[in-house]
Amino acid sequence: MASNPAQRTTRAAVAATAVALFVGTQPLAAADPVPPNASDALKRYNELSTQAETLNEEHLRAQEELANAQGALDQANRDIAGAQQAQEALRGQVDLLTEASFQGARFSQLSALLVSDSQQDFLNRMSALGVLAYDNAESLRGLEEAVVKAEDAARRATEATDSANRAIGEIDQRKAALNQQIDEARDAYRSLSPADRRALNDAGDMGPIPVPAGKAGEALAFALSQRGKDYVYGSNGPDTWDCSSLMQAAYRSAGIAIPRTTYGQAKIGRSVTRNEVKAGDLVIYYSGQTHVAMAIDGLRAVHASTEGVPVKVQDIESIGPISVIRRVVG
Template sequence: MAAHRKPKQLPRTGSAARTAATLALAGAATAAALPGSAHAEPQLTPAQIKAKVDRLYHDAEVATEQYNGAKEKAATVTESLGALRDEAARRTERLNASRNALGSLAAAQYRTGGIDPAVQLALSSDPDQYLERASYADRVADRQAGEVSRVRRQVTEIAQLRAEASEELAALGARRAELKKHRATVRSKLADAQKLLDTLSPAERAAYDQLGTAHSADAHADRSAPRAGTQAAPNARAAEAITFAYGALGKPYVWGATGPSSYDCSGLTQAAWRSAGVSLPRTTYTQINAGQRISRSELAPGDLVFFYSGVSHVGLYIGNGQMIHAPRPGAPIRIAPIDQMPFAGATRVA
């Protein structure tokens, strides 16, 4: 009797891979609904889990950008507070010197000012010498008045500096409270997403991951310069930023990270343009205003492309409808089409 051998299946790629992954998730959902497989509480289907996880990741990214903004503000306030304290210390030193000078003048006046000037003139054996000394005393009095005025002004200035420092300290406390709140939100959203993913079987998780990467054929592309056939950068700086982004392909997404081993979405675009000598602000919602706003039809390699209504995600456009971006936790820096997410706007940096 002839043996019947099962034909080998070729690995699926592109749309076939997406279709297979979708069918796998749908099949798992159907199996979960069969009698005997239900738990006491209704279970989410893998497709529902994917939708919830994607939403949680998006919420986490919104909180991440808010965290990045609060962190940047805290750094600015800390620097300002340090400058105010340094200036207050310098002025206090000058105030102490002025007080010492004033004290010397006061002591000299005390030693010579106890006798009425008319009596001093009557007792003086040399009236001309006395008059000369009296004139000097007047000059000393003027100097003393000037020192008193200087001390008063310095005391007022130092009090103002200390009041400003106190305001900055309160602002720093507020920024730190924001940081703590946004950090807690990010961690909570990511933990909830992981709990949902942990409910998937290995096969379902593989299907989920495949759906997440199916749009990115170049997710594991060569980490080098752009390949032939891609749209040319309009200038040397844009080319440098794109080269940097290609070099970051495959590195992990880590929220709040700015490199060099990991990045979040705005950390990657900031680092890419920094390599080209251009300083960008830290967050998506400030980067969108860091250059010339352009329409989608005007896009050129090196432009920043933004997504979602709250401008919570950014990528670096590389031409031909593609971008390099840091997607989310668990998904490394990759190439993806810009129509993968809801387009919110674009900015030309240089």
């Protein structure tokens, strides 16, 4: 292809998604770290920071879907290469059979009878005639199938490339919106009073918390070990986190791979009710499913809240309205 479809498609499948996500931003994303009697400035900071986390998770989702689009394009290109190789091999086989038929292998039942020296020779010639006809028919069928596969793969690659081109501008827009929102939130943080900053920076319970045996307990132990570390939008650790990267790293430490975004994490494992919550469950918050915490027990959860707030333990209900609870193992 004239241009590199792999690079162009990366932005591909995300195109339609990017538009929808960018337009449909949810107003709340992060957990609410602000007490009811907070100052107006602190409330404003929380509003801006939660909006920034929503954009952050949506941008991460776009990148994730972009990677999926890249995978689809790569597969289409592999299919094209395989089909083209098959075509070349089968064309060669058909050409050989055709050439053989014109150079002596071409004979009818009558000619086979006329040139045969014996009955056995005739049977041998008839058998060769049947094999040649069968091989030629099979090669032609294979060649037709290879051509169809190549055409289908080329169509898929073209669609993926077109989609990628449409997505480029949308992803750039999403990133620009995220950066602007983060800047506003950080400006608001810098304007807070020392008392407001102390309220945000409170790491809460830093004491030992027992965890159950098993993979969920291992993941929880990791998440708890990160208490006190800072939140940074889009961070993947190990010194700073956002809400979904902390959950992903926690389960990775237990040998379990989970998606990077809150949206992906809201679909893994199995759903459990609020009354069934136990250690290691992922609690997804807000109607837009834009924040996630890990349950410690039926009352508490550990999470990375938002910038200016360290990873900490909070009451499950105080973090925000629960959308869904997912059990990753068990």
